Each structure stands twice: as C-alpha cells, then as structure tokens.
Amino acid sequence: MTADLMPELTARIRTVAHPDAAPCTCVDGTTTLAHRPDTTVLRHAETVAKAHAPGTDPAALTLRLTTAARLPDVFLPPLTPAPAAFVDDRPVTLWPYGTPVDPDTPGAAPWEAAATLLGRLHRAPATPGTPPMRGPAKAAHAIARLRETLAGTAPHPAATPLLRAWSALPAWARGEAPMPGRPRTLCHGDLHLGQLVRHPAPDGPWRLIDVDDLGVGAPAWDLARPASWYACGLLPPDAWTRFLAAYRAAGGPAVPEDGGDPWPALDVPARALTVQTGARYLAKAIAADRPLDEVERSLIDACARMVSGG
Known part of the structure; x- marks a missing residue:
C-alpha cells in the first residue's frame, strides 16, 4: 500500500x-x-x-x-x-483490538493456549467451499523470493544447503501437489505466537488472528513451526512438551492422541517450515548486507543436517 x-x-x-x-x-x-x-x-x-x-x-x-x-x-x-x-x-x-503476546516475556509465552486453539480448530467442520490452507504455498513463495534476491547478488554460502533441503522435500510440502494419505482439516496455515491475542483486551482469553492462510489441509502443518523450533534448539523441550500435551488434550488429530511418536506426522512439515523460515531470514540478511545472527545460523545448520543425514 x-x-x-x-x-x-x-x-x-x-x-x-x-x-x-x-x-x-x-x-x-x-x-x-x-x-x-x-x-x-x-x-x-x-x-x-x-x-x-x-x-x-x-x-x-x-x-x-x-x-x-x-x-x-x-x-x-x-x-x-x-x-x-x-x-x-x-x-x-x-x-x-486484542492484546498481543509480549515478546519481552518469553517464559510466559502461551504455548498451551495456542495448542488448545489448534486442537479446537482442527476438530471443527469446514464451511463448504473453504479454500485450501496456504501454508505450503507460502513456503514456496519464500523460496521464490530468496531466489530473486540471490539472482542480483554474489553467491551466498548459506543458500546451498537451504535450497538443497528444499529440493529434498516431497512435492506436497513444496505446494506442488496435495498431501497424500493424511487427515485433512481446517488449518490456520501460519501459526506462530504473533497470531494470538487476548480479547477482550487486556486479559481476556487467547484467540487466533489472521485468516489469510486459513483453509483445509494437513493439520500437522500448524504444529510444524514449534516442532521446527524445538528441533533447531530454539524452543525449550519443556515448552514443546507442554504444547504437544495441550494439543493432545484438546483432541487434535495431527498426532497420535495415545502419546505415540509424533514425528512421523511432523517431520516433513517441520523440515518445510525450517527451510521457509531460513529462506526468509537469509533473504533479509542479504538485502541488509549483514551477517547471519545466531538464530538464523541455527536454521541454516538444520537445513545442512537435513541433506547430510545428520
């Protein structure tokens, strides 16, 4: 605008x-x-x-x-x-207006509330005609923007593992095909803590915001960003455990509700979100002509492990 x-x-x-x-x-x-x-x-x-x-x-x-x-x-x-x-x-x-999450108090981040809201969303019936969830399309867009940025600059060493990790993902995770053989539910499509507010402000119950990517798709995608952060060491194990437990308690269908291993369902979406986030950060770092910070390097390192088998 x-x-x-x-x-x-x-x-x-x-x-x-x-x-x-x-x-x-x-x-x-x-x-x-x-x-x-x-x-x-x-x-x-x-x-x-x-x-x-x-x-x-x-x-x-x-x-x-x-x-x-x-x-x-x-x-x-x-x-x-x-x-x-x-x-x-x-x-x-x-x-x-709703009160957003306070980024200066990470210990009070409402991971359980986010998981409970996702569980409710994933169990709700979709309105007829609801469009597809846009999560994989957004990941593909982040890669396209990174490639545009790289086209006008000198080669960047972080780009190689990132683009290789992207190419290694299945077609559905790159937004090129439907996700096969998994449950399809209502999904938020872009879940992160910036998508929660308290309403009525300032201390009402937590609610999700931002419907731009809302649609029908694989519910595992909505768990992929916290799963990615946990796998990259950016989300403490205790927070991840509480998030997963709250999602299961809300009846969320993306992972086994009996406490079984969640990673067969979450692995590919978490990899896709790792690559997407790394691509966004790398494009911004190149545009600003600055080195990668610690968080950004952790994402690129995770991409390198994906393609090396480490």
Missing part, C-alpha cells in the same frame, strides 16, 4: 471507531500495527483495520471470515462477515 493511501484507510477506521460522528478525543489517535508490502494494519481506539495483500480473492477471504465468525472460541471474530471496504483494490477487514 502506498503512503498516500494511508489517509483513506485512517478515515475509514475512525468512522468505524466513532460511528456517531462525535469528535475524536482518543489520546493515541490512529496507530500503525503493521505496514509491509503485503499488509497494512491500523488501530484506532478498540478497532483494527487490515488491508490485505494485493490480489487477495475477496470471495475466498469472505469464506475465511465466515469461518472465523462461527468459531468464536478459536478466532477473534471479525466485525463484519465480509470485507468492509476496498482501498487500492485491496480488501479491508475490521476487527476488535
């Missing part, structure tokens, strides 16, 4: 936040929660407006909003059942 369109989005969210046309007396005015090429999110008072990515299918987005609205014990419910407006041909959705 170009900067000159921000006033239009700001005007729309203020109208929603103050429907009686009374003068705005909000101390903080309108604040920007996110502003990237694929999304812009603004907050005014207790209302949030999100301008979705260019090319977003309004019909598919409406189905995703419908799903969120009928699962209020899982998702933050939208304020309208369809896009409320279009800005620069991009659909705009409206939401109540």
Whole structure:
C-alpha cells in the first residue's frame, strides 16, 4: 500500500471507531500495527483495520471470515462477515483490538493456549467451499523470493544447503501437489505466537488472528513451526512438551492422541517450515548486507543436517 493511501484507510477506521460522528478525543489517535508490502494494519481506539495483500480473492477471504465468525472460541471474530471496504483494490477487514503476546516475556509465552486453539480448530467442520490452507504455498513463495534476491547478488554460502533441503522435500510440502494419505482439516496455515491475542483486551482469553492462510489441509502443518523450533534448539523441550500435551488434550488429530511418536506426522512439515523460515531470514540478511545472527545460523545448520543425514 502506498503512503498516500494511508489517509483513506485512517478515515475509514475512525468512522468505524466513532460511528456517531462525535469528535475524536482518543489520546493515541490512529496507530500503525503493521505496514509491509503485503499488509497494512491500523488501530484506532478498540478497532483494527487490515488491508490485505494485493490480489487477495475477496470471495475466498469472505469464506475465511465466515469461518472465523462461527468459531468464536478459536478466532477473534471479525466485525463484519465480509470485507468492509476496498482501498487500492485491496480488501479491508475490521476487527476488535486484542492484546498481543509480549515478546519481552518469553517464559510466559502461551504455548498451551495456542495448542488448545489448534486442537479446537482442527476438530471443527469446514464451511463448504473453504479454500485450501496456504501454508505450503507460502513456503514456496519464500523460496521464490530468496531466489530473486540471490539472482542480483554474489553467491551466498548459506543458500546451498537451504535450497538443497528444499529440493529434498516431497512435492506436497513444496505446494506442488496435495498431501497424500493424511487427515485433512481446517488449518490456520501460519501459526506462530504473533497470531494470538487476548480479547477482550487486556486479559481476556487467547484467540487466533489472521485468516489469510486459513483453509483445509494437513493439520500437522500448524504444529510444524514449534516442532521446527524445538528441533533447531530454539524452543525449550519443556515448552514443546507442554504444547504437544495441550494439543493432545484438546483432541487434535495431527498426532497420535495415545502419546505415540509424533514425528512421523511432523517431520516433513517441520523440515518445510525450517527451510521457509531460513529462506526468509537469509533473504533479509542479504538485502541488509549483514551477517547471519545466531538464530538464523541455527536454521541454516538444520537445513545442512537435513541433506547430510545428520
């Protein structure tokens, strides 16, 4: 979204936040929660407006909003059942404000809440016509963007193990074919702690946000990012154990509920999320002309182990 369109989005969210046309007396005015090429999110008072990515299918987005609205014990419910407006041909959705996870208190990260919400989501029936979950497509997009970045620079040593690990994944994990022989359920598609908020703010129950990738697919994908972090040493074993136990307690179908080994189901999705995250980080590091940090190196090292058998 170009900067000159921000006033239009700001005007729309203020109208929603103050429907009686009374003068705005909000101390903080309108604040920007996110502003990237694929999304812009603004907050005014207790209302949030999100301008979705260019090319977003309004019909598919409406189905995703419908799903969120009928699962209020899982998702933050939208304020309208369809896009409320279009800005620069991009659909705009409206939401109540929720308190996000505090990144400065990692010990209080709501892993159990996230797992419980996933278990509920994976057991919920899909609305007829719900589109596919976009997780594998997002992974493929991250690889495509990395290749574009590499095309304009000198070779980077981290790219080789990463791209080899990507090529070693099965076609379904690269978004090139349906996932065979596994359960297909409603899935979030992009689960991480930034996708949880408390509503009502500031300390209501946790709810999922961001329906852009919501759809029908392999539920193991929603567990893949924490599984990847655990395998890479970025998520403590205790947090992973609590996450998995909470998911099983909620009846989640992605792993054996009897306590059996979860890794036959999680291994490939976790590998795909490791490669996806590594690709995103590497592209950003190259663009900023800086060395990889410790977390980024751990992901690249994990990719190297994937193709070496270590």
